[in-house]
Amino acid sequence: MSAMLQQTLQTLLAHRLRSLLAIIAIIWGVVSVLVLVALGEGFYQVNTQSFSILMSDTQSVYQGVTSKPWQGLPARREIKISEAEMRQLEHQSAVKKLSVIYQNWEASVTDKHGRSLPGYVRGVDSHFVTWRKFRLIKGSRNITPSDIINHNRVVVVGWQLANIGDLSLGGQLKVNGIPFTVIGITEQSEGGVRMDNDEQQVMMPSPTFTDLWQKTPSMLLVEPAEGISGVVLRKSLISFFAKQQHFDPTDNRALYLPDFSREAKFFMSLLRGIQLFLGASGTMTLAVGALGVANIMFLSVTERTREIGIRLAIGATPASILLQFITEGGLLVLAGTGLGLLISYGTVILMTTVGIPDWLGIPKITLDAVIMTLGVTGVLALVASFFPAKRASVLTPVIALNARA
Numbered sequence: 001m002s003a004m005l006q007q008t009l010q011t012l013l014a015h016r017l018r019s020l021l022a023i024i025a026i027i028w029g030v031v032s033v034l035v036l037v038a039l040g041e042g043f044y045q046v047n048t049q050s051f052s053i054l055m056s057d058t059q060s061v062y063q064g065v066t067s068k069p070w071q072g073l074p075a076r077r078e079i080k081i082s083e084a085e086m087r088q089l090e091h092q093s094a095v096k097k098l099s100v101i102y103q104n105w106e107a108s109v110t111d112k113h114g115r116s117l118p119g120y121v122r123g124v125d126s127h128f129v130t131w132r133k134f135r136l137i138k139g140s141r142n143i144t145p146s147d148i149i150n151h152n153r154v155v156v157v158g159w160q161l162a163n164i165g166d167l168s169l170g171g172q173l174k175v176n177g178i179p180f181t182v183i184g185i186t187e188q189s190e191g192g193v194r195m196d197n198d199e200q201q202v203m204m205p206s207p208t209f210t211d212l213w214q215k216t217p218s219m220l221l222v223e224p225a226e227g228i229s230g231v232v233l234r235k236s237l238i239s240f241f242a243k244q245q246h247f248d249p250t251d252n253r254a255l256y257l258p259d260f261s262r263e264a265k266f267f268m269s270l271l272r273g274i275q276l277f278l279g280a281s282g283t284m285t286l287a288v289g290a291l292g293v294a295n296i297m298f299l300s301v302t303e304r305t306r307e308i309g310i311r312l313a314i315g316a317t318p319a320s321i322l323l324q325f326i327t328e329g330g331l332l333v334l335a336g337t338g339l340g341l342l343i344s345y346g347t348v349i350l351m352t353t354v355g356i357p358d359w360l361g362i363p364k365i366t367l368d369a370v371i372m373t374l375g376v377t378g379v380l381a382l383v384a385s386f387f388p389a390k391r392a393s394v395l396t397p398v399i400a401l402n403a404r405a
Contacts, residue, residue, distance in 0.1 A: 019332060026336025026377070027343060033282030033373045034344035038363040040275035046361030047271050058131055059233050061220040061241075062256040070248040079245055079254050080216045083206075088244070089222065094236040096223045099127045102209045103218035109202055110174045111165045119161045121175055121202045123209025129156065129184075131221055132198070139169050140184035147205045156184035160199035163188075173202070176212060180204065188358065230259060279369070283376055326386060337377050341370070 063079040083100045090098060102123030109119035122128075129142045136142065136156070147154055155175075157167055162185045165173060172179045186199070209215075224233040234257045242249040348363045356363070 022332045023336040023339065026333055027340040029282075029285050029287070030337055030340025030373055030377065031344050031347065032285035033279065033376070034341070034365055034369055035347050035363070036278040036282040037275070037369040037372075038344075038348050038365045039360060040278040041366055041369070042361030042363040044271045044275050044361075045364070046358070047267075057224050057230060057233075059222045059224070059230065059237065060258055061222060061237060062218075062258075063216075064253050064256050066247045066251055067253040068248045068251045070246060070251070073246055077247070079241075079247065081220075081241065081245060083210075083217055085244060086217060086220050089220075089237075089240060092236065092240060094225055094228045094233055096225045097127065098223065099125050099131060099221040100206060100217045101128060101219040101221065102206055102213075102215055104209075104213055104215065107202075107213075108174075108176050109161075110177075111167070112172045112174065112179070114174070115165070117161060117165045117173070119157070119165075119200050119202045120197070121204065121209065123206035124203045125206055128203065128221070131223075134198070135187040136184045137169075137187055142184060143203065143205055148207055151207045151211055152205060153178065153180045153208060154183045154204065155180045156186070156203040157182055158197075158199040158201045159186045159188040161202065175202065175204070178212070234259070279372070287380060333377060333380075337374065341373075 063081055066073075066075050066077045066079065069075045086098065086100050089095050103120065104122075105120045107119075107121040109117045109121065111117060124143060125148060126143050126145055129136070134156075137159075140156070143154065143156060146152070155173065157173070161167070162182075167173055167182050167185070169182055169185065171182050173182060174180070180202075188199075222233065222237065224230070228236075237257060238249055238255060241247075241255055242251075245254070247254040345365060348365055351363050
């Protein structure tokens with residue numbers, strides 16, 4: 001076996017250019033597969049995190065206007081639920097916890113010098129940032145129960161508003177002329193799902209909000225108890241508020257309870273489809289590389305027909321000829337695959353170091369991608385090497401010896 005490997009290496013070195021071209025073709029194919037799949041994985045991961053808010057069990061509740069009369073009350077009544085009325089939900093068995101959200105789009109937001117900023121104000125509790133899956137920059141802190149109890153004048157602001165207003169942690173902005181201390185800034189994100197211009201919001205403790213404006217809550221977030229599905233939770237919420245606010249439980253305009261899970265599942269499938277498409281594109285490139293190896297092996301058989309005839313004439317078996325040419329093709333593919341893996345990892349590390357747009361995420365070569373690439377390469381290498389080798393092994397010695405050198 002060692003003698004065959006030595007002979008195979010000598011043959012490959014004797015045809016350096018041909019061998020190099022075959023190796024380059026395989027390298028290009030492997031790099032194409034792994035880098036494209038790595039980009040697809042990063043894109044999938046960053047957008048999965050964004051869609052996770054839609055996939056969560058937390059239910060949003062918005063107040064609407066009745067479309068049906070009920071028990072002597074007219075239609076087209078605006079539903080306005082106070083925070084105290086919303087808090088009564090905490091005693092329901094289907095509810096684990098809830099968060100009451102206030103909102104004012106007409107508030108005056110300015111920097112410390114009085115320059116107007118394009119922001120709006122939300123009154124939130126300590127759960128809101130976690131539920132909306134906002135990530136805060138280093139050094140930030142969330143609104144705490146102490147801020148709620150003490151009506152503290154502190155705010156967490158969106159990253160875009162912070163950039164526009166040149167706001168920093170510990171700095172100040174003014175809401176309706178009243179100074180607030182910036183305790184947190186959300187991390188910048190270019191991709192994924194954006195809701196309600198989150199990047200321009202100003203979040204303050206809800207009691208501080210109600211000190212400034214006497215408004216009813218604009219939204220309610222409800223987390224279901226263990227084992228309660230979204231369908232059951234929505235039915236429970238409609239039944240509860242229908243009794244409390246006196247509207248027809250079948251009136252689907254009195255409250256708006258969006259169910260984003262179906263749409264989120266569709267987009268998740270779409271993201272996975274994009275990832276598979278990128279992988280398939282890279283695989284096709286790899287197949288072209290394997291085809292190049294097959295062509296080079298066929299050329300090798302054609303050029304070495306006389307050599308094969310001599311070997312067969314002096315006693316070499318068709319099986320040994322077959323094994324030799326398969327070994328040659330296997331070594332070419334093995335060298336190309338190994339170098340392709342190294343270059344792929346180097347390329348991904350370089351992209352991560354240099355930096356790519358946030359919406360593409362962080363490229364990542366997964367173990368599954370490597371196994372898939374090796375599997376596809378192995379199959380293509382076998383196919384690319386076998387048929388030329390089979391052709392060489394079935395040559396008739398007399399005809400092969402009479403071939404032109």
